[in-house]
Amino acid sequence: MSFQSQITLTFVCTMFLFAHMLESAPVNKTTFNHLKQVRLHLNKxxxxxxxxxxxxxxxxxxxxxxxxxxxxDHPKLRGQRPLEPPLERPQGYNSSDEMSQLWAESNEFCPEGTVPIRRISEDDVLRASSVRRFGRKIRGVRHDTMSGGHEHAVAFVNGDQYYGAKASMNVWTPKVTDPYEFSLSQLWVISGSFGNDLNTIEAGWQVSPELYGDVYPRFFTYWTTDAYQATGCYNLLCSGFVQTNNKIAIGAAISPRSSYNGKQFDIGIMIWKDPKHGHWWLQLGSGVLIGYWPSFLFSHLQQHASMVQFGGEIVNSQSRGYHTNTQMGSGHFAGEGFGKAAYFRNLQVVDWDNNLLPLSNLHLLADHPNCYDIKAGKNNVWGNYIYYGGPGRNAGCQ
Known part of the structure; x- marks a missing residue:
């Protein structure tokens, strides 16, 4: 065989092997078309x-x-500007730390007339199961049964008409052991059935490696009007929540945090329905307005809420074949009490006349009390309060 023929044969064999490798190679998630989708979404x-x-x-x-x-970007808001703050707010007990965030530790804030928004990166979107699902929860509100691997330890009230809720909660850094799990503490304002018409407004703090790419506890919001199916999102990741504050970034890391047997740091959150315009406003601490959810986003919540919940939620993916080690709250059970367990204190609801009231008929629910539990109490300083949380997998939780 001539030298020329050997070169030709080698080239043909090489190309054949290369073509075979391409055919047998797995399809990579970061294909050109997928990256194009991601970048279009980022531009939006x-x-x-x-x-x-x-x-x-x-x-x-x-x-x-x-x-x-x-x-x-919402058709009903296009060309408009944020509303002025409501003149009247629910009045009640106020005693919580003003929330501080890592990005603002230098005391550099956004100018008046602007709002701080955490920039989303390619990596953030690529961690999601799809571009369409980025920034969205799977179904996870506690009712009669667990769903989607979500587990809760919550206190709730129902059976009345609620126009808001308020509580202070301490902030921790729970361990999340799987990148597609999360641990959060929040309050829920809920209306509708627990079918496809569920409306919720949610706010609190969460650790979510999938959403943020790290393990910092972050201030977050959420809403949906169809049980997490096609509407709603975290933070400002879709057209929905209207931010009015220039010093708090939704989705940014909270600092400082509580420490076991050490100093406790908590944040106060209030969500309430403005009687004049019907929008649902969000307030931090003793009076820092963050913004509002326009009433037109919702169906049932255009009127009022039928349930309010306070507590913790985790996702248990069982990716290793057993219960997750992901922690809820401080990672310690409710019975350990102050300085060791996570808490909500001064639990209140807003009535039809814009008054903050203590809770009556408080119910407790823990999906797996051997993994995460909850206890309630009441005193003259904390009013209604709960301790909740746990370590996840342990001798009693497999």
Missing amino acids: INKPSVKTIQSPDGDMIDCVVSHLQPAF
Whole structure:
């Protein structure tokens, strides 16, 4: 065989092997078309900024002109501007730390007329199961049965008409052992049945490696009007929540956090329905307004809530074939009490006349009390309170 023929044969064999490798290679998630989808989505949700602040944890916080934030992509808000704060707010017990965040530790904030928005990266979206599901929960509200691997330890009231809720909760850094699990503590304002018409408004703190790419506890919000199917999202990841505050970034890391047998740090959250316009407002601490969910986003919540919940939630993926080690709250059971267990204190609801009231007829629910449990109490300083949480997998939780 001539030298030329040997070269030709080698080339043909090489190309044949290369073609075979391409045919047998698994399809990579980050294909060209998928990356194109991701970048189109990023262009939609990352708005032009007038200033960018880099956080010590690596977050980029964009200062976006308030009427150009994602909410105003909604057809019913296009061309409008954020509303002025409501003149009357529910009055009641106030005693909680003002929340501070890592990105603002330098005391550099966004200018007036802008809102701070955590910039979403390609990696953030690529961690999601799909571009369409990015920023969305799977079904996970506690009712009669667990769903989707979600487990809860919650206190709730129902059987009345509720126009809001308020509580203070301490912030921890629970261990999340699987990248597709999360651990959160929040309050839920709920209406509708627990079928496909479920409406919820949610706010609190969460550790979610899938959503944020790290294990910091972060301030978050959520809403849905169809039981987490096609509507709603976390934070500002879709057109929905209208932010009005220029010093708090939804989705940004909270600092400081509580420590076991050490100093406790808590944040106060209130969600209530403005009697004049019907929108649901979010307030932190003793009076820091964050923004509102327009009433038109909802069906049942255009009227009032029928249930309010306070407590913790985790996802148990059982990816190793047994119950997750993901912690809820502090990672310790409710019985350990102050300084060791996670708590909610001064639990209150808002009535039809915009008054904050203590709870009556409080119910407790723990899906797996050997994994995560809950206890309630009442005193003159904390009013209604709960301790909740746990370590996940242990001798009694397999």
